[in-house]
Amino acid sequence: MRTVIFDLDGTLADTSGDLIEAANACFRQLGLGDVLDPSRDQGTALRGGKRMLTVGLERTGRYDAEVVERFYPVLLEAYAGQIDRHTVLYPGAMAAVGALKQAGYGVGICTNKPEALAERLLQSLGVRDDFASLVGADTLAVRKPDPEPLREAARRAGGDPARTLLVGDSDTDRNTARAAGVPSVLVTFGPAGDDMAALAPEALLERYEDLPGLVARLIGAAGG
Template identity: 80%
Template sequence: MRSVIFDLDGTLADTSGDLIAAANACFRQIEGRDVLDPETDQGVALRGGRRMLSVGLERLGRYEPDVVEAFYPVLLEAYAEDIARHSVLYPGAMEAVAALSASGYGVGICTNKPEHLADMLLQRLGVRDAFAALVGADTLKVHKPDPEPLREAARRVGGDPAKTLLVGDSDTDRNTAKAAGVPSVLVTFGPSGADMAALQPEALLERYEDLPALVARLIGANS
């Protein structure tokens, strides 16, 4: 079976608002105020919790790796407590997922979000059942850009890892697919969309309506 594996944050859903809120909960403990801006720091948010903490601490002139590690569990706890207040699925995302599934592709998720948080978010958004597999940052001993989580996601949906495609929004996703020897499609509607062309993926995606045709062109149709 051919499969299509999706990244989560910045690809299927805009989760930046809730991620930034969790980081700012940490900064209120550290500095007594919010540091990250929900409007201008979306790209920072989608690089993960440690990146948000690092950027905020650098702005405060207080960056220390030990502080990042100390507050990372605090950030995750704050995020879990209010994980879907602002997060929304991108327009057309689930319609594309349904169309791919109906065409016989295995559909799953490979994310660098901890698995339990990814599962919680998908449940809250009401779409967990649409994906046959979920591989998170801590599912295996390695995470993206190591290719093994992508391959494992393909296997878990019943697919051949050599006949899969990764839909993502970052250099991490591009490098993961490249390491696995499979094509990647990078979305251009996220916070870092303008930077995706420079990564030279096999295709760019401006709107989800175009994804099924791109998939068929890049990895073929399931017979």
């Protein structure tokens, strides 16, 4: 089976608001106030918890690698408590997922969000059952851009890892697909959308309605 594997944060859903709130909870504990701004720092949020802590501490002149490591579990706990307050699925995302499944493709998720948090978020959004696989940052001993999580997501979705495609929003996703020897499609509607063309993916995606056609062009018809 041919498969389409999606990144989660910044690709299927805009999770930046809840991530930033969790980071700011850490900064408040440090007496720094709300360092990150929900509109200005969306791109930073979608690079992960440690990146948010690093940027916030650097911005306030308080960077310390030990503080980042110490507060990362605090951030994850804060995030788990409010994982879907501001998060929204991108327009057309689930309709595209449905169209791909209807066409016969296996569909899964490969994310660098911890698996339990990804599971909780997808359940909360009511879309977990739409995906045949979920591989998170800690599912395996390695994470993206190592290609093995992508390959495992394809296998768990019932597919051939060599006949898959990764939909993402970052250089991490582009490098993961390249390492796996498969095509990538990068979305342009996220915070870093203007930077995606420079990464030279096999295709750019401006709207989810176009994804099924791109998939068929890049990896062939599901039954082919």
